[in-house]
Amino acid sequence: MPTTTIDNHEIHVDDEGFMTQYDEWTEDLGTVLAAQIGIEMSDEHWKAIRFLRSDFPEHGETATLRRVATVGGIPTKQLFTLFPKKPAKKMAYVAGLPKPRGCV
Amino acid sequence: MKHLVILGGGTAGTMIANKLRHRLDRTEWRIAVVDRDDEHHYQPGYLFVPFGGYTHEQVVRSRHTFLPDGVDFVFGSVDEIDTGENVVRLDSGRALPYDQLVIATGSTPRPDQTPGMLGPEWRRSIFDFYTLEGAEALADALARFDGGRLVVHVTEMPIKCPVAPLEFTFLVEAWLRERGIRDQVELVFVTPLDGAFTKPVASAHLGGMLDERKVHVETDFLVERIDSERKVLVSYDDREVPFDLLVTVPLNMGADFVARSGLGDELNYVPVDKHTQLSTEFDNIFAIGDASDIPASKAGSVAHFSVEIFVDNFLQHIAGRPMTGAFDGHANCFVESGDDKALLIDFNYDTEPLTGKYPLPVVGPMDLLKETRANHLGKLAFRWIYWNVLLPGRPVPLPALMSMAGKHVPTTAPEKQEA
Numbered sequence: 001m002p003t004t005t006i007d008n009h010e011i012h013v014d015d016e017g018f019m020t021q022y023d024e025w026t027e028d029l030g031t032v033l034a035a036q037i038g039i040e041m042s043d044e045h046w047k048a049i050r051f052l053r054s055d056f057p058e059h060g061e062t063a064t065l066r067r068v069a070t071v072g073g074i075p076t077k078q079l080f081t082l083f084p085k086k087p088a089k090k091m092a093y094v095a096g097l098p099k100p101r102g103c104v
Numbered sequence: 105m106k107h108l109v110i111l112g113g114g115t116a117g118t119m120i121a122n123k124l125r126h127r128l129d130r131t132e133w134r135i136a137v138v139d140r141d142d143e144h145h146y147q148p149g150y151l152f153v154p155f156g157g158y159t160h161e162q163v164v165r166s167r168h169t170f171l172p173d174g175v176d177f178v179f180g181s182v183d184e185i186d187t188g189e190n191v192v193r194l195d196s197g198r199a200l201p202y203d204q205l206v207i208a209t210g211s212t213p214r215p216d217q218t219p220g221m222l223g224p225e226w227r228r229s230i231f232d233f234y235t236l237e238g239a240e241a242l243a244d245a246l247a248r249f250d251g252g253r254l255v256v257h258v259t260e261m262p263i264k265c266p267v268a269p270l271e272f273t274f275l276v277e278a279w280l281r282e283r284g285i286r287d288q289v290e291l292v293f294v295t296p297l298d299g300a301f302t303k304p305v306a307s308a309h310l311g312g313m314l315d316e317r318k319v320h321v322e323t324d325f326l327v328e329r330i331d332s333e334r335k336v337l338v339s340y341d342d343r344e345v346p347f348d349l350l351v352t353v354p355l356n357m358g359a360d361f362v363a364r365s366g367l368g369d370e371l372n373y374v375p376v377d378k379h380t381q382l383s384t385e386f387d388n389i390f391a392i393g394d395a396s397d398i399p400a401s402k403a404g405s406v407a408h409f410s411v412e413i414f415v416d417n418f419l420q421h422i423a424g425r426p427m428t429g430a431f432d433g434h435a436n437c438f439v440e441s442g443d444d445k446a447l448l449i450d451f452n453y454d455t456e457p458l459t460g461k462y463p464l465p466v467v468g469p470m471d472l473l474k475e476t477r478a479n480h481l482g483k484l485a486f487r488w489i490y491w492n493v494l495l496p497g498r499p500v501p502l503p504a505l506m507s508m509a510g511k512h513v514p515t516t517a518p519e520k521q522e523a
Contacts, residue, residue, distance in 0.1 A: 015304060060378060061399040065326065066260060070370040076326070080340045086324045089298060102302030103266040103401045104310070104439070104449060104457060 007032045011096075018092060018099050022056065025096030034094045045082050045094075048074050052095040062097045064088065106133050109192055109202040111182055113139040113167045115495070116393030116407040117208035122497030123415045125172045136176040136200060138192065142167045145236060146490055147264070148404060148483075151271055151440065153239035154246055155279050162487070163236065170495045182209075185365040187386055204388050204422060207362065207374055211264050211394035211402050213238075215354040218259055220330035229335060230350045233272060234264070245349060246276070251288030252348030254280075257337060258295050259327055262371075263356045264394055264402035267449070269293070270300060271440040272351060277317045278442030294322040294337065294345055303456040305514060306449065309473045313441065356402070358395050373397040378453070379430035380417050381410060390414065400433035400453060408494060409434040412504035434506040436462070438483035446479035448472050452506040458513060463502055465510035472511065 004013050009029060012020045019025060030049055034041050041049075051072035055063045065088050069076045083090035088100045108124065110117045121137050128135065149163035168177045180194035185205065192200040213234045215221040221230060231245060232238040256273045263269075273293050280286040293300055293314060300314055300321050301307040314321055328340045330350075337345040358372030367374050367383070374391035375384045378398040383389040391397075392414055393407035400406045410431045417427035433453030438446045448470045449457035461468040470479055493500055 059375075059397070059399070064261065067370050076340055077328075085341060086298065088296075088326075089324070100261065100297060101399070102261070102297045102299075103435070103451070104270065104301050104303055104306045 006036075014098075016099065019096035020098070022096070025053070030094050030096065033096070037090055037093060039083065039090065039094065041094075042082075044074070044078070048072065048079060048082060048091055049095045052091055052097060056095075056097050062088075062092045062095075062100055064100065106203040107201055108133055108135045108204045108206070109200050110135065110137045110206045110208055111192065112208035112210060112393070112395065113137045113144065113171070113177070114208060114210050114393065114407075115404050116210075116395075116411055117206070118144070118167070118170050118495050119408065119411045119497050120206055120208065120392065120414065121171050121175045122495070123411065124418065125174050126497070127415065127419060130174055134176065135174070136178050137171055138178045138180055138182065138194070138200070139167055140179065140181045142177075142179070144170060144495075146487055147234075148490075149487060150233055150236060150239040151268055151275070153236065154233055154242040154272075155275060156243060158487075160236065160240070165491065182359070182361040183364070184361055185367060185389075187365065187367070187389070190388065202388070204418070205390070207359075207367075207389065207391040207395045208393045209359040209362070209395050211262075211356045211358055211373075213354040214357045215352075217355040217357070218327055218330060220332050221352065221354060223330065223332035225330075225332040225335065225350075229348065230330065230332070230352060232352055232354055234268070234353060234356075242351065246279070249289075249349055251285055253290045253292060253346060254349045255292045255294055255337070255345060255347040255351070257293075257327070257345075257350060257352040258297075259353060259355045260296055262402055263353050265437070266401055266403075267437050267439045269295075269353055273314070273319055274317070274442040275440055276351075277319065291317070291319045292322060292345060292347075293319050294325045294327075296324065296326045298323050303451075305459065306457045306473060309459060310447070317442075356394075362395070369397050378433070380427045381414055381431065382421070382427070390418070398431075398433065401435040401437070403435050403437055404490070405437060406433070406435045408500070409504040432505050434504065436502075438479055438486070440480065440483060441475045444480050445475040445477055446483050447475055448479045448482070450506060450511075455506060455508070455511075458511045460511040462510055463507070468510070 003010050011024045065076050079087040092099045144165050144167040146163045149158045152158045183193045183195050227241045231242040258269050280289050301310050325339050327337050329338050362368040362372045374396050376391050376396045381390050394402040413429040413431040417429045420427050436450040440446045450462050451457045459473045462470045
């Protein structure tokens, strides 16, 4: 599995750069990952990311936008404003979680 | 006398009734299967209906004929599960007490959940093929279709049979060529994911399949509404995809009574342990097949393999012993690719679809991730196996847990991700 060094931390990532080890993530790292994709973290951003982080261990899967909206309480339209163009992917990237899955 | 109540007489519910009736003492356990109708549909067959491949009679049979003697078939819609009293209440007012409950009510397309989908264009220029009525209406529409923009669209994941939208795209492309009107049709595949193929090995092997067929792929498209007046899909980020004929896969959801009973997640799927499928909240409720929230494909093969693991676990569970079986998310699916060929994929929670042979190493006879005629014939043969072997609960000579035998593991494949 490839590793990369971000902000002096060595982390495990997949071929597309998504982190693969849940415990290697920290909020500081999240800030750096967000900056890499042009996002400056605000409280609203953190609310979404913290929801994803807390939801993941329970479900073993990154929450969908619908789940973030209905359970996490952040409307889908707002997620598109906070993480423009590809909110599901961008949130997973910043939160250090697997990207939303397909099956093929 | 103890009561096992199974909600839903589909693939999982029927298999469970058949297998458990043979394993549970009749003097100790009564088994009831509840369903609101007596029509069991072979859902994989819907795919061929728009092209005149299967008739109504070939995909629908009577539910009760697949249930063994000693299982009560109860007609009725579930109003609510009273988890305090351990009772299932039906719309009719009838109450069914249970000692153990299995929720196997599947997943249902919900066009009502996307604004504009059920508008005046529904079944005029907007169709689904995940219902038999939808597939039949689409057959008529395709027969009349003589050119324009044909858009195949997935609303949101998860959906049952995640490969079916791709299969439909391949089949419709081949069908348009056969009719000699391919040049007059612009084909578009619209997905909420970041690609039509998202798993690395499958993408590497199959990524070109849509390009070769000149299908435009619109990725990361999350539909907010359908403007039926202008006939366009509108996304949350204000992109628009116009269509003349839209073949959509609506949002899929579990049964509403699951939500009413306080047992569901945001899509009415029942949260369960992904290895045993026991409810995370109740020690006497399981959810099997598409009704659960396990991160596996919502597919008949998953229902089948998970039931195999479930049956032994259930017997241990009611005997007060720990459940020793662990379902691994095993799925395998034939993927029709048009021109009488198909691919086969075999995968689980941790292993993505890989190339190789199935079920036996070297011998196969099926090829994984490769278009062959043998795979297509396998897909067609499966309908007979479904009705005659699988549903009656007879043994199918395929291992329930995924095997790595015959699979090529690429050295660069990402390792499994820790949950």
